[in-house]
Amino acid sequence: xxxxxxxxxxxxxxxxxxxxxxxxxxxxxxxxxxxxxxxxxxxxxxxxxxxxxxxxxxxxxxxxxxxxxxxxxxxxxxxxxxxxxxxxxxxxxxxxxxxxxxxxxxxxxxxxxxxxxxxxxxxxxxxxxxxxxxxxxxxxxxxxxxxxxxxxxxxxxxxxxxxxxxxxxxxxxxxxxxxxxxxxxxxxxxxxxxxxxxxxxxxxxxxxxxxxxxxxxxxxxxxxxxxxxxxxxxxxxxxxxxxxxxxxxxxxxxxxxxxxxxxxxxxxxxxxxxxxxxxxxxxxxxxxxxxxxxxxxxxxxxxxxxxxxxxxxxxxxxxxxxxxxxxxxxxxxxxxxxxxxxxxxxxxxxxxxxxxxxxxxxxxxxxxxxxxxxxxxxxxxxxxxxxxxxxxxxxxxxxxxxxxxxxxxxxxxxxxxxxxxxxxxxxxxxxxxx
Amino acid sequence: xxxxxxxxxxxxxxxxxxxxxxxxxxxxxxxxxxxxxxxxxxxxxxxxxxxxxxxxxxxxxxxxxxxxxxxxxxxxxxxxxxxxxxxxxxxxxxxxxxxxxxxxxxxxxxxxxxxxxxxxxxxxxxxxxxxxxxxxxxxxxxxxxxxxxxxxxxxxxxxxxxxxxxxxxxxxxxxxxxxxxxxxxxxxxxxxxxxxxxxxxxxxxxxxxxxxxxxxxxxxxxxxxxxxxxxxxxxxxxxxxxxxxxxxxxxxxxxxxxxxxxxxxxxxxxxxxxxxxxxxxxxxxxxxxxxxxxxxxxxxxxxxxxxxxxxxxxxxxxxxxxxxxxxxxxxxxxxxxxxxxxxxxxxxxxxxxxxxxxxxxxxxxxxxxxxxxxxxxxxxxxxxxxxxxxxxxxxxxxxxxxxxxxxxxxxxxxxxxxxxxxxxxxxxxxxxxx
Numbered sequence: 001x002x003x004x005x006x007x008x009x010x011x012x013x014x015x016x017x018x019x020x021x022x023x024x025x026x027x028x029x030x031x032x033x034x035x036x037x038x039x040x041x042x043x044x045x046x047x048x049x050x051x052x053x054x055x056x057x058x059x060x061x062x063x064x065x066x067x068x069x070x071x072x073x074x075x076x077x078x079x080x081x082x083x084x085x086x087x088x089x090x091x092x093x094x095x096x097x098x099x100x101x102x103x104x105x106x107x108x109x110x111x112x113x114x115x116x117x118x119x120x121x122x123x124x125x126x127x128x129x130x131x132x133x134x135x136x137x138x139x140x141x142x143x144x145x146x147x148x149x150x151x152x153x154x155x156x157x158x159x160x161x162x163x164x165x166x167x168x169x170x171x172x173x174x175x176x177x178x179x180x181x182x183x184x185x186x187x188x189x190x191x192x193x194x195x196x197x198x199x200x201x202x203x204x205x206x207x208x209x210x211x212x213x214x215x216x217x218x219x220x221x222x223x224x225x226x227x228x229x230x231x232x233x234x235x236x237x238x239x240x241x242x243x244x245x246x247x248x249x250x251x252x253x254x255x256x257x258x259x260x261x262x263x264x265x266x267x268x269x270x271x272x273x274x275x276x277x278x279x280x281x282x283x284x285x286x287x288x289x290x291x292x293x294x295x296x297x298x299x300x301x302x303x304x305x306x307x308x309x310x311x312x313x314x315x316x317x318x319x320x321x322x323x324x325x326x327x328x329x330x331x332x333x334x335x336x337x338x339x340x341x342x343x344x345x346x347x348x349x350x351x352x353x354x355x356x357x358x359x360x361x362x363x364x365x366x367x368x369x370x371x372x373x374x375x376x377x378x379x380x381x382x383x384x385x386x387x388x389x390x391x392x393x394x395x396x397x398x399x400x401x402x403x404x405x406x407x408x409x410x411x412x413x414x415x416x417x418x419x420x421x422x423x424x425x426x427x428x429x430x431x432x433x434x
Numbered sequence: 435x436x437x438x439x440x441x442x443x444x445x446x447x448x449x450x451x452x453x454x455x456x457x458x459x460x461x462x463x464x465x466x467x468x469x470x471x472x473x474x475x476x477x478x479x480x481x482x483x484x485x486x487x488x489x490x491x492x493x494x495x496x497x498x499x500x501x502x503x504x505x506x507x508x509x510x511x512x513x514x515x516x517x518x519x520x521x522x523x524x525x526x527x528x529x530x531x532x533x534x535x536x537x538x539x540x541x542x543x544x545x546x547x548x549x550x551x552x553x554x555x556x557x558x559x560x561x562x563x564x565x566x567x568x569x570x571x572x573x574x575x576x577x578x579x580x581x582x583x584x585x586x587x588x589x590x591x592x593x594x595x596x597x598x599x600x601x602x603x604x605x606x607x608x609x610x611x612x613x614x615x616x617x618x619x620x621x622x623x624x625x626x627x628x629x630x631x632x633x634x635x636x637x638x639x640x641x642x643x644x645x646x647x648x649x650x651x652x653x654x655x656x657x658x659x660x661x662x663x664x665x666x667x668x669x670x671x672x673x674x675x676x677x678x679x680x681x682x683x684x685x686x687x688x689x690x691x692x693x694x695x696x697x698x699x700x701x702x703x704x705x706x707x708x709x710x711x712x713x714x715x716x717x718x719x720x721x722x723x724x725x726x727x728x729x730x731x732x733x734x735x736x737x738x739x740x741x742x743x744x745x746x747x748x749x750x751x752x753x754x755x756x757x758x759x760x761x762x763x764x765x766x767x768x769x770x771x772x773x774x775x776x777x778x779x780x781x782x783x784x785x786x787x788x789x790x791x792x793x794x795x796x797x798x799x800x801x802x803x804x805x806x807x808x809x810x811x812x813x814x815x816x817x818x819x820x821x822x823x824x825x826x827x828x829x830x831x832x833x834x835x836x837x838x839x840x841x842x843x844x845x846x847x848x849x850x851x852x853x854x855x856x857x858x859x860x861x862x863x864x865x866x867x868x
Contacts, residue, residue, distance in 0.1 A: 001449075001506060001509055002510070003444040003513065004510060004513035004514065005513045005514065005516070007441035007442075008441075009443065010435075010440075015435075072435060075435055076435070076436070076438060076524065077525075079437065079438035079439045079521075079522075079524075080438065080439065080521060080524075080525065080814055080815060080816075081439070081519070081521075082439070083441075085515070087513075087514060087515075088513075090510065090513075091511075091514065091588065109543040111814070111815030111816045111817075112815070113854070117815070150815040151815075153811075153812040153815070154525065154812075154813075172861070173607075173857035173861075176858075176860050176864065177817065177857060177860075179861075179864055180808065180811055180817065180860050180864065181811065181812060182812065374614065377587075377614055377615065378587040378588075378615060378616065379588075380545070381514060381545030381551070381584040381585075381587070381588065381615075382514075382545045383545075383611065383614065418854075420852075420854035420855065421854065423606075423607035423610040423611060424610075426610050426614050427606070427607075427610045427613075430610065430613055430614065
C-alpha cells in the first residue's frame with residue numbers, strides 16, 4: 001500500500017518559525033526597504049508602531065534572527081489542530097492522467113478553516129502578555145475575522161471586528177461564526193468611529209471597503225491604550241508565523257520521500273503563499289532548484305501588472321508606506337468571490353522575491369478557477385475556498401503541461417482554506433451566473 | 435512540551451474493520467435477532483435484500499468474521515483524509531478546572547465534514563464493483579447525502595438524493611454542496627415516484643419526512659436493476675465501516691499513553707456511537723472496565739424511553755422489521771436542530787449492548803447541548819454539529835463530576851462532525867430563540 005497522507009509525529013513538529021529576512025540580505029545581497037511614516041516619509045521607529053502593535057510583534061517585524069522560537073503556549077495551541085495534513089492528490093492525478101505527482105497542504109482542517117489562525121493565535125498571545133484588553137481588526141470575506149475571534153476567545157481578549165458592510169449583509173453565517181466566539185461585530189463604515197461617521201456623511205448608503213474598515217479598526221486601537229490592532233497578512237511578522245505551514249510541508253514531503261519541483265500558492269496579501277513557500281526558498285538560496293508560482297485573479301493582478309514601489313497599506317492612506325507590488329491604494333477590484341485576493345498590494349517580502357525573479361505570477365479569470373476547482377473537488381472530495389481555487393488552477397495546468405512533456409514533476413500547492421462558507425459562490429458558478 | 439494531538443503513521447493505520455457480532459455471540463451468549471420480512475415476518479434471506487444492496491454488503495451484514503479487510507482501494511481513499519486527529523481538549527480542561535483528561539476524536543476534518551463518508555465510500559465502492567450505475571438515498575440534515583455525493587463522484591456513479599423538502603428549502607448551502615459533487619437532488623415528497631405522488635395527493639404542501647424520503651429512494655432502487663439503495667446508519671455493515679473511527683482512536687490513545695474510563699457518543703441511528711465505541715467494547719468483553727454513555731435529545735429519547743422490540747426502519751412501514759430500541763416508527767420528534775438525531779430507532783447492534791446493560795443513555799434538552807457546545811467552541815476553537823453537541827454536553831458533565839469527586843478520569847468522546855452548515859441553529863441559539 002502506498003501512502004497518500006502524511007502528518008508529523010510530536011518530535012517532528014516545528015518549534016520555531018523561519019525568518020527569511022537574514023537570508024534575503026545575505027543571498028540577494030540587499031537591504032530590506034524600510035517602512036516609511038505616512039506624514040514624514042522617514043523610516044518608522046518601533047515607537048511609531050507601538051500604539052498599534054504589541055512590542056514583541058514589532059521586534060519580530062524587524063528581527064534578523066534566522067529562527068524565532070514558537071512560544072510553548074502557542075505550540076500547545078497549535079496542537080489543537082496542527083500539523084495539518086499533507087495529501088497526495090492521487091485521485092486528481094488519475095483523472096488528469098499525468099505523470100506528475102501532485103501534493104497539497106490542507107489548511108482547511110484548522111478550526112478557523114484557513115491558515116489565518118496560525119498568526120491570529122500568536123498576535124493574540126503577545127497582546128495578552130503585554131496587558132492588552134482588546135484587539136480591533138477588519139475583515140472582508142471573514143476568514144481573518146474568524147481566526148482572530150477564535151484566538152481572542154482563547155485568551156479572554158475582547159475582539160472588535162469591523163466587517164465590510166456588504167459582506168456583513170451577504171454573509172450572515174460568517175457573521176454568526178464570529179459572534180459564537182464572542183466577537184463584537186460592526187458593519188463598516190459605522191457610526192462608532194470618527195472616520196466611519198465621515199464616510200457615512202459622504203454616502204449614508206456606503207457599502208464599505210476593506211480600506212475603510214482598516215481605517216476604523218486602526219482609529220479605535222490608536223485612541224485606546226489597552227487596545228491594539230491586528231493585521232491578517234502583508235506584514236513581516238504575519239508571514240513569519242505562517243512559515244509553520246511550509247516548515248511542516250517540508251518535513252511531510254521528506255516523509256513522502258519526494259522534493260518539489262514546483263511550489264504554488266495564491267496571493268492576496270501574500271501570507272499563505274509566503275508561509276508555504278519561504279521554507280523552500282530557504283533551500284533555493286542554498287542551491288536547490290524550484291519554480292515558485294503565485295496565482296492571482298485577473299481582477300486584481302498586483303504581481304503581474306502592479307508596480308514595485310512605495311504605497312499605503314489602506315485605501316484611505318492612513319497607514320505607513322511600504323515597498324511592494326501594488327496596483328495603487330485606490331485600486332478597486334471588481335467584486336469576485338475570492339474576497340481574500342482583492343487587495344491592491346502584495347507583502348513586501350514576497351514582492352522582493354518577485355522583483356528578484358524568483359517568483360512567477362499567473363493571473364486567472366474567475367470562471368477558470370472555479371472550473372478547475374470542481375474537477376479537484378470531485379476527485380478529492382474537498383470544497384476549497386475561492387481563493388485557494390487559484391492555486392488549484394495553477395497546479396492542474398502545471399500537471400497537464402507535465403503530461404504533454406512527459407515529465408515526472410513533483411508539484412505542491414497550499415490549499416489555504418475550505419469553502420464551506422462560500423457556497424453561494426459555488427451556487428452562482430453552477431447556475432452559470434459568471 | 436506535552437503532546438495534545440495524535441495522528442497515526444502509515445504503518446499504524448487500521449487495515450481491517452472490527453466486526454462485533456462474533457464477540458456479542460460469544461461473550462453475551464446470545465444469537466443476533468434476525469431481520470424479518472415486512473410481509474411474511476420470516477427472517478429475510480440475502481436474496482430478499484439483493485434488489486436494494488450490493489451482495490458484498492449483504493454478506494458483511496451477516497458476517498461472523500471477527501475482522502473484515504478494508505479493500506486496498508478504500509484504504510487509499512481513506513488516505514485522502516484519515517486518520518482524523520485525536521485531540522486532548524486541554525483548553526477545555528483548564529476552563530472546567532477538572533482533574534479529568536478529556537480527549538475527542540474529530541471527524542469534522544473529513545471532506546464531507548462528518549464520519550458519514552467512512553461508510554459512503556465503502557458502499558459506493560462495492561456498488562461500482564458489482565456493476566451498479568446509480569445509488570439512491572434519502573437525507574435530512576444533509577451530512578449523509580453529502581458523504582454519498584462525494585463517494586459517488588469518486589466512483590463515477592450517478593447519485594440521486596431525496597432530500598426532505600423542508601430541509602431542501604431551509605438549507606440551500608447543503609444543497610449546493612451535493613450539487614457541486616454532481617448529485618441529482620430531489621425535494622421529497624416528489625412526483626418522480628409512485629409513493630411520492632401518493633404522499634402529494636394526500637397533502638400537496640407536505641413538508642416531507644425522513645420516512646417518506648426513504649420510501650422514495652427505496653422505490654427507485656427496487657424498480658431498477660442497475661440501481662441500489664444506500665443507508666447512512668442503523669445497519670450492521672454501516673456500523674462495521676464506522677469502526678475505523680474507534681480503531682484509530684484506540685491506537686491514538688495508546689500513543690497518548692492513556693486508556694479511557696468513559697467513552698461517549700451521540701446516538702441518531704447509532705453509527706457514530708457504535709463506530710467509536712465498539713473497538714473499546716471489544717476490550718470490555720476481554721476484561722477492561724469502561725463506562726459507555728450514549729447522548730440523545732430529549733425530543734427523541736429512543737434509548738432512554740423507547741421499547742426494545744421489532745419495528746420498521748421507515749415511517750411508512752415498507753422496510754424489513756428489525757429488533758431495536760424504538761419510539762415507534764410513526765413517532766414524530768419535534769423539529770430540533772440536531773436533525774441527525776431525529777430517528778425513531780437505534781441500530782440493532784447498539785440496542786443489544788444497551789439491553790445488556792453495557793450502555794447508559796442520557797437525554798438532554800436542546801438548549802443545554804448548545805450551552806455546553808459554546809463553552810467547548812470557545813475553548814477549542816471548533817464549531818461542532820448540533821448532533822455532536824450532545825456528546826460534548828455529556829463529556830463536560832462527566833468532567834465536572836470528576837472535579838467534584840476529585841477523580842483523574844480519562845473521558846473520550848466522538849466529535850462526529852463540524853457545524854459549518856448549521857450556523858442558522860447557532861444564530862437562533864445566540865438570539866435566544868430556543
